[in-house]
Amino acid sequence: MLADKHSITVEPSGIELEVHDGETIMGAALRAGYRWPSLCGGDGTCSICWVEVLSGGRRLSEAGPAERDTLELVPALVRRTRVVRLACQARVQGDVRVRKTGVKPRTSGVSEAPD
Numbered sequence: 001m002l003a004d005k006h007s008i009t010v011e012p013s014g015i016e017l018e019v020h021d022g023e024t025i026m027g028a029a030l031r032a033g034y035r036w037p038s039l040c041g042g043d044g045t046c047s048i049c050w051v052e053v054l055s056g057g058r059r060l061s062e063a064g065p066a067e068r069d070t071l072e073l074v075p076a077l078v079r080r081t082r083v084v085r086l087a088c089q090a091r092v093q094g095d096v097r098v099r100k101t102g103v104k105p106r107t108s109g110v111s112e113a114p115d
């Protein structure tokens with residue numbers, strides 16, 4: 001039987017996320033209360049959400065033509081030397097480990113309003 005929940009480890013911070021089968025990496029992070037770098041809000045058009053896949057790349061959905069087009073915006077040197085995916089498009093089907101800087105708890109850096 002296939003598991004309906006998986007885990008994502010986000011390096012270098014070591015954030016551990018529980019993800020539903022078929023959920024995107026970014027979707028799982030947002031649901032867990034994290035901010036994920038993005039300009040397009042998850043439309044798959046800005047490329048800012050890209051991650052380096054450290055392990056479990058075969059446990060992600062295949063990149064479709066639209067994702068591959070957007071990944072062209074990631075610097076060529078990065079694409080040649082690393083496995084990169086869009087966090088807003090790659091759907092998780094098993095445990096994966098990725099590298100992404102700038103993933104922070106949503107409240108980070110926000111000061112509380114005085115009473």
Ligand code: FES
Pocket residue numbers: 037038039040041042043044045046047048049050070086087088089
């Ligand atoms: S959030 Fe813009 S491409 Fe993923």
